[in-house]
Amino acid sequence: MSRRSKDEDFDARIDALRTRIKDSDDLNVEDAVFDKRTLMDLYSLASKGVIDALGGSVCTGKEANIFAALSGERVLALKIYRISTSNFNVMQDYLHGDPRFSSVKGTKRAIVAAWTRKEYRNLLRAEQVGVRVPHPFAMRENILVMEMIGQEDAAAPPLKDVELDAAEAGRIYQKIIEYISLLYNQAGLVHADLSEFNILY
Known part of the structure; x- marks a missing residue:
């Protein structure tokens, strides 16, 4: 298969993720969110059955964007950390203060991935002691898949x-x-x- 055919096949598979939720044109947001590596990770989550479709933007924060996603009939929240615009130094400082992540070094992507793992683990710990937080279902690199807090498909x-x-x-x-x-x-x-x-x- 030629390089162009592979790229076209990849694009078609990504397009299939956004067919079931309206406003999916929000996927055309800045490249800071949907670089090729992040799209590959989204496809991997879909291939494993974690998500079936990717929908519109829910909100934008300082370091990440949150999007709606579907898994069967359940609406989930996907928090996607922006690799190119995340505050690398602040993340690194927080990680270095945590003995669970003291050995993390390297590229910006590696730091953001470790940050995502840390948030996933912290949500689980908070939930286990009775704090009402979004249940984390999965994570991959800079993507955190969580429960959507709200009513039906509307975020609280x-x-x-x-x-x-x-x-x-x-x-x-x-x-x-x-x-x-x-x-x-x-x-x-x-x-x-x-x-x-x-x-x-």
């Missing part, structure tokens, strides 16, 4: 976008304090970026 809003009365605000405050305590005392973890921007209601 961040706390910053929700209007609360005093009673509900008090209830949520107490629940967050409970989760912080569980995370520290039971899982041995501290959330370094906890805010109303990344708490879902």
Whole structure:
């Protein structure tokens, strides 16, 4: 098979991932997210049955983009760390402070992949002690596959976008304090970026 035929076959397989969810043209976002290596990893996840289709953008963060995906009838969240624009130095500092990843060195892609593994493991640890976090299903390189928190195919809003009365605000405050305590005392973890921007209601 010629190089061009292989590329066309690869493109066709990737296109097949986005046939079942509307707004899939969001795949045409900047190359910072969907470089060829990331597309190959997405295809690998699909080949293993982790995801069936890739959908539209859910949100964009400082280091990653989150997209909807389907696995059977279940809607999942795919967090894809941007290799070219991620803050390499900050990630490296956090990893070097964690004995589980003290030996990680090398390329930017290797650091981002280790960061993704760390987030996957931390989500599992938080879940095990009773903190309500998205369940992580799988990860590959810079892609983290998680439970979609929300109703049907709509993601839950961040706390910053929700209007609360005093009673509900008090209830949520107490629940967050409970989760912080569980995370520290039971899982041995501290959330370094906890805010109303990344708490879902």
